Amino acid sequence: MRLLLAEDEVELANAISAVLKHKNYSVDAVYNGIDAYNYAIAQDYDGIILDIMMPGMDGIQVLTKLREKGIDSPVLLLTAKSDIYDRITG
Structure with missing residues (x-):
């Protein structure tokens, strides 16, 4: 399974990537x-x-x-936000 991970905190991105790769996912x-x-x-x-x-x-x-481009891949949103408006927007 091929995944795209977009996370601006490099250390967190590396940690998430390592766990996913350990579970045999291909991660960019x-x-x-x-x-x-x-x-x-x-x-x-x-x-x-x-x-x-x-x-x-x-x-x-x-x-x-x-x-809008028609790309319908499943998406998981990561956030530290907890406001209800932010959850609804997501």
């Missing part, structure tokens, strides 16, 4: 929203993990643009 890690979008439109992913707060483009913007 990127560290900003622009790269996340570009990777997602250039390749087919079985799943995408997006941090909501990233430089360049936030995770919600990336997801919105991907859906």
Whole structure:
């Protein structure tokens, strides 16, 4: 299974990638929203993990643009936000 991980905190991205790779997932890690979008439109992913707060483009913007392009890969949103508005937006 091929996954795209977009997380701007490099140490956290490395830790998540290591766990996923240990579980036999193939992981491409990127560290900003622009790269996340570009990777997602250039390749087919079985799943995408997006941090909501990233430089360049936030995770919600990336997801919105991907859906507009017809990319319907399952997406898991990572966030430290807990406000109900933020959860509804996600």
